[in-house]
Amino acid sequence: MSVYLNDRFIENNEATLHVSDLSMQRGYAIFDFMRTLNGVPLFIDDYLNRFYASAETMRFTVNKNRKELSDIIYELIKRSGLNEAGVRLMLTGGYSPDSYTPSEPNLLITCNPVKTATTEDFEKGFSIITHEHQRELPQVKSINYLTAVWLQPLLKEKQANDVLYYNKESITEFPRSNVFIITDKNILVTPSKNILKGITRKQILSLASEMMEAEERNITIEELLNAKEVFSTATTRRLIPVIKINNKAVGNGEPGVFTKKLYKEFLNLEKSLAYLVSR
Amino acid sequence: MSVYLNDRFIENNEATLHVSDLSMQRGYAIFDFMRTLNGVPLFIDDYLNRFYASAETMRFTVNKNRKELSDIIYELIKRSGLNEAGVRLMLTGGYSPDSYTPSEPNLLITCNPVKTATTEDFEKGFSIITHEHQRELPQVKSINYLTAVWLQPLLKEKQANDVLYYNKESITEFPRSNVFIITDKNILVTPSKNILKGITRKQILSLASEMMEAEERNITIEELLNAKEVFSTATTRRLIPVIKINNKAVGNGEPGVFTKKLYKEFLNLEKSLAYLVSR
Numbered sequence: 265m266s267v268y269l270n271d272r273f274i275e276n277n278e279a280t281l282h283v284s285d286l287s288m289q290r291g292y293a294i295f296d297f298m299r300t301l302n303g304v305p306l307f308i309d310d311y312l313n314r315f316y317a318s319a320e321t322m323r324f325t326v327n328k329n330r331k332e333l334s335d336i337i338y339e340l341i342k343r344s345g346l347n348e349a350g351v352r353l354m355l356t357g358g359y360s361p362d363s364y365t366p367s368e369p370n371l372l373i374t375c376n377p378v379k380t381a382t383t384e385d386f387e388k389g390f391s392i393i394t395h396e397h398q399r400e401l402p403q404v405k406s407i408n409y410l411t412a413v414w415l416q417p418l419l420k421e422k423q424a425n426d427v428l429y430y431n432k433e434s435i436t437e438f439p440r441s442n443v444f445i446i447t448d449k450n451i452l453v454t455p456s457k458n459i460l461k462g463i464t465r466k467q468i469l470s471l472a473s474e475m476m477e478a479e480e481r482n483i484t485i486e487e488l489l490n491a492k493e494v495f496s497t498a499t500t501r502r503l504i505p506v507i508k509i510n511n512k513a514v515g516n517g518e519p520g521v522f523t524k525k526l527y528k529e530f531l532n533l534e535k536s537l538a539y540l541v542s543r
Numbered sequence: 544m545s546v547y548l549n550d551r552f553i554e555n556n557e558a559t560l561h562v563s564d565l566s567m568q569r570g571y572a573i574f575d576f577m578r579t580l581n582g583v584p585l586f587i588d589d590y591l592n593r594f595y596a597s598a599e600t601m602r603f604t605v606n607k608n609r610k611e612l613s614d615i616i617y618e619l620i621k622r623s624g625l626n627e628a629g630v631r632l633m634l635t636g637g638y639s640p641d642s643y644t645p646s647e648p649n650l651l652i653t654c655n656p657v658k659t660a661t662t663e664d665f666e667k668g669f670s671i672i673t674h675e676h677q678r679e680l681p682q683v684k685s686i687n688y689l690t691a692v693w694l695q696p697l698l699k700e701k702q703a704n705d706v707l708y709y710n711k712e713s714i715t716e717f718p719r720s721n722v723f724i725i726t727d728k729n730i731l732v733t734p735s736k737n738i739l740k741g742i743t744r745k746q747i748l749s750l751a752s753e754m755m756e757a758e759e760r761n762i763t764i765e766e767l768l769n770a771k772e773v774f775s776t777a778t779t780r781r782l783i784p785v786i787k788i789n790n791k792a793v794g795n796g797e798p799g800v801f802t803k804k805l806y807k808e809f810l811n812l813e814k815s816l817a818y819l820v821s822r
Contacts, residue, residue: 267562280559281567283546283633283651288560290688291570323696352642354562357692362658363631366692372562379641397679400689409569410679410687413636413645414601 266343268336268373273343279372286357286366293356293407294318298463299378299499300349301538303341308334310463315353318404324355324369333373340375350378350500354407381501386527389507389519390425390496392438393418394485398431402458412439426496428509431458433484441498443506444468445483445491446522453487456480464497464530471529476522493520502534503527545622547615547652552622560649565636569643572635572686573597577742578657578778579628580817582620587613589742594632597683603634603648612652619654629657629779633686660780665806668786668798669704669775671717672697673764677710681737691718705775707788710737712763720777722785723747724762724770725801732766735759743776743809750808755801772799781813782806 267279287293296318298311305311312330319326328336337351352374358367397411415427428443429436435443436458442465444454452472454465472478488494494506494514503526505519519527546558566572575597577590584590591609598605607615616630631653637646676690694706707722708715714722715737721744723733731751733744751757767773773785773793782805784798798806 277561279562281562282556283558283560283653285567286692287567287570288564288572288633288635288686290692291566291572291686292689292692293567293570322693354567356567364688364692365695374562400676400679400687401693406689407567407570408679408687408689409643410571410685413565413569413571413643414680416644417602 266340266375268340268371270371273339276374279374281356281370281372282359284359284363285370286360286363287354287407289360289363290357291406291408291410292322292366293354294322294324294405295352295354295407296405297353297499298351299380300341300346300351301534302347304538305337305341305351306534306537307463307467308337310466314405314461314463315355318406319355321401321404322406323366324357326355326369326371328371336373337375340373344375346375346377348378348380349375351375378500381504386504386519389505391423391508391511392426392428392496392506393422393424393510394430394435395427396431397429398436398458399429399460402436402460405460409439428488430485434458434482435485435488438496438498441496441501443483443488444495444497445488446493446520447487448490448492450476450492450522452476452478452522453483454480455483457482462497462499464499464502467533468497468503468526468530471526471533475525491515493523495523495526503530545619545654547619547650549650552618555653558651558653560635560651561638563638563642564649565639565642565645566633566686568639569636570685570687570689571601571645572633573601573603573684574631574633574686575684576632576778577630578659579620579625579630580813581626583817584616584620584630585813585816586742586746587616589745593684593740593742594634597685598634600680600683601685602645603636605634605648605650607650615652616654619652623654625654625656627657627659628654630654657779660783665783665798668784670702670787670790671705671707671775671785672701672703672789673709673714674706675710676708677715677737678708678739681715681739684739688718707767709764713737713761714764714767717775717777720775720780722762722767723774723776724767725772725799726766727769727771729755729771729801731755731757731801732762733757733759734762736761741776741778743778743781746812747776747782747805747809750805750812754804770794772802774802774805782809
């Protein structure tokens with residue numbers, strides 16, 4: 265499987281960085297992650313937009329324009345021979361002279377097989393727990409998942425599939441995914457502050473706007489617990505119903521009507537993109 | 544300069560990790576950093592204690608006992624030929640199969656030239672600013688310095704040497720160093736919660752106990768701003784007076800009496816260790 269590092273394609277086993285890189289010295293790096301279907305990188309413009317935005321906030325210079333990044337990504341997908349793949353772009357603080365000051369960034373792009381959620385995963389839904397935590401620089405897709413990785417054994421212990429963060433009284437996001445609720449008035453709501461704005465989140469908001477009222481605003485834990493439907497969105501997850509929160513069932517404990525409808529619409533959207541674009 | 548990786552000594556240019564390591568995927572790694580004088584790793588027992596404690600909290604297995612780690616460190620110092628060096632131990636989440644789940648840790652130990660604060664740095668003192676931030680898992684020396692590195696341009700803009708974090712109304716620590724104050728009653732105080740407990744901090748508390756009252760407790764921002772003396776402690780910094788906070792002078796804007804005395808005592812302590820042990 266081939267990889268792109270800074271200015272050339274290399275083999276996967278060469279995809280290494282020296283330990284002086286600021287990603288390893290100080291966890292200072294960003295990444296982004298998109299998925300392909302039928303060899304087409306879905307929503308690539310949105311992912312590249314976010315990648316450049318993360319880089320700008322971190323004060324990283326991206327030495328490639330959108331056309332160049334896009335060409336590299338398409339070439340990696342072609343070389344991989346994969347119909348469904350995960351493309352990861354990473355930009356680090358570079359080889360730091362004093363292990364603290366950022367230097368010229370290292371750019372690393374990989375294309376690997378990806379496991380996406382299945383229809384069975386959708387039917388089964390997720391059991392989740394809540395945890396008070398606020399990600400640093402939440403609008404940036406940084407590599408900092410310290411709390412998330414550290415919480416993994418707790419998830420196992422609680423037999424939960426994921427953990428939803430909250431900040432004071434407001435829910436924010438999952439470590440790698442966004443949250444939506446459907447209120448008793450059939451309004452779709454998702455948090456707008458202190459989160460990373462997901463690309464699937466954006467697409468779901470757009471699809472929902474055709475069929476129902478949708479709002480981006482603060483959601484309290486209480487409102488979450490009283491929601492008719494709750495679901496989570498992410499690149500590899502697409503849309504997964506949340507059927508249990510802290511051991512209490514959401515609604516009747518089954519995937520809800522709106523959740524099902526949005527899921528179907530999203531599958532249609534990605535298929536239309538994958539098979540339309542590739543022709 | 545030679546490096547130790549997992550089970551062998553390698554050259555510095557070979558000190559690389561594959562990008563699938565959880566340090567680069569998810570910022571999941573710990574480290575520790577000690578300093579040598581006259582070839583002696585100062586307070587090595589304290590640093591190894593903290594390294595093992597960080598590893599335990601992160602649920603990493605250290606495949607080396609204290610004797611083995613210590614032997615490797617002494618060998619690296621010998622090979623470096625340096626009288627004053629910085630020894631960095633790093634333990635990562637390992638090569639993760641799914642870029643999220645920890646695997647067998649990678650252990651990397653380096654020994655490099657180190658720049659320590661000089662007497663001139665001490666005399667000049669530090670100008671600092673304050674910033675609201677709480678490190679995740681503060682008791683662990685993780686590689687997460689996202690906010691710290693991100694704040695560097697702000698420090699330049701404010702012509703400040705460092706930034707002191709606070710959590711709600713209480714001061715906690717600098718990104719890489721601890722904080723102490725001397726109250727108007729000549730009591731030495733340092734925060735005890737939500738911080739990484741520094742080795743220099745420990746030694747200063749021990750030295751101070753011979754000459755004055757010392758307390759580990761909560762310190763409000765107001766108490767900080769009214770302190771007679773303020774200083775910062777760290778491995779390469781030793782002890783540096785804080786002479787200005789958010790542009791307001793501390794005391795008369797000069798290094799204070801107790802700060803000077805503790806600094807002198809600390810220099811004596813490290814010399815006695817370095818030259819006693821090496822004989």
